[in-house]
Amino acid sequence: MQHFNDRLPEMTVRQRAQGWLHQVLAAYLAIPIDQVRIARTATGKPWLPEQPWLRFNLSHSGHSAAIALCRNYEVGVDLEAVSGKVAVKKAIAQRFFHPDEQRWLALDEANYLTRFTQLWSIKEAWLKARGTGLTQSLAGFCVIPQAGASGMAQVVVEPSASRGQIHYCQVQGEGVFCLAYGAILASQHPSVQWQLGCHQTEG
Numbered sequence: 490m491q492h493f494n495d496r497l498p499e500m501t502v503r504q505r506a507q508g509w510l511h512q513v514l515a516a517y518l519a520i521p522i523d524q525v526r527i528a529r530t531a532t533g534k535p536w537l538p539e540q541p542w543l544r545f546n547l548s549h550s551g552h553s554a555a556i557a558l559c560r561n562y563e564v565g566v567d568l569e570a571v572s573g574k575v576a577v578k579k580a581i582a583q584r585f586f587h588p589d590e591q592r593w594l595a596l597d598e599a600n601y602l603t604r605f606t607q608l609w610s611i612k613e614a615w616l617k618a619r620g621t622g623l624t625q626s627l628a629g630f631c632v633i634p635q636a637g638a639s640g641m642a643q644v645v646v647e648p649s650a651s652r653g654q655i656h657y658c659q660v661q662g663e664g665v666f667c668l669a670y671g672a673i674l675a676s677q678h679p680s681v682q683w684q685l686g687c688h689q690t691e692g
Contacts, residue, residue, distance in 0.1 A: 490555040490568070492662045506554035510547050513556055518543065534620035544672075546617050553662040555670070562672040565618030567610040571603050571665040578605040586612075587631040603659070607667040608632065611642050611655045614669040644671075656683060 493505050500508075515522040518540055528538050537543055544559045548568040557566035582591050582605060594604055611632045616625055631645045632655060642655045655671035670683070 490553065490660060490668060493552045493554070502549050502552055502554065506547060506549040509554060510545070510556055513558070514543075514545065517558060530620055532620050534617070546614075546670075548613075548617075550666060551663055553660075553666060555668055557670040559672045562674055563618045563620065564670070564672045565614040565616065566668075566670040567613040567617060569606050569610045569613075569667045570662075571606045571659075571667060573602065575601050575605075578602060581605075585627040587628045589631050590633055593633045603665070603667070607634075607657055607659070607669070610667040610669040611657050614655050614671055615644050618671060618673050642669075 491506075491509055493502060511522050511525045511527075514525045514527075514537070518525070526537065526539060527535050529535050535545065535547070537545070542561055544562060544564045546557045546564050546566045548555050548566050550568045550570045553568060555566050555568040557564045578601065579594075582594055586594075586608070590608060594601060594608065597604055611634075612627055612630075615630065615632060616627075619625070629646070632642045634642045634657065640656055640658055642657060644655060654674070655669050657667065657669040660666050660668050
């Protein structure tokens with residue numbers, strides 16, 4: 490994850506995040522940055538035609554951005570600032586979320602906004618890993634965080650052709666952010682080991 494400052498006001502956060510993504514991919518692949526070539530699928534998911542084994546995803550919110558890298562398995566990441574009005578979030582949840590997720594949100598009214606944002610980021614990370622984005626129904630799968638499994642949510646999809654584990658946490662930037670990231674795994678694959686880092690940039 491990267492937190493950007495305001496030293497380059499002529500560049501949008503999206504532009505700076507894209508530049509950071511190219512730097513990260515070039516460093517990981519040990520190639521010059523001008524040799525990083527990103528293409529997109531028909532649904533908009535980015536990929537590397539010349540290094541298809543390396544899967545990646547990018548998200549940005551406010552002045553921060555997050556990148557997830559994974560070998561051989563489709564990966565998704567989502568970063569969301571905790572903001573907005575509870576009444577608006579409740580209306581969204583009632584219209585778009587799985588019934589079990591709505592009940593889970595209602596268990597802690599005092600922290601509804603944070604729990605909603607975390608749930609949204611988990612769901613979007615899964616959709617980005619699948620490459621469907623918000624074209625898939627948000628109510629068509631359930632991602633309630635597991636009791637006793639801090640920082641982990643099991644994705645439940647019916648019928649289950651694939652499975653996923655989405656990791657989640659809260660991070661501090663200019664405010665509080667909810668971060669979620671995970672991969673779509675083959676049924677025989679146990680899990681993916683992740684490394685998480687946060688950085689501040691001067692540019």
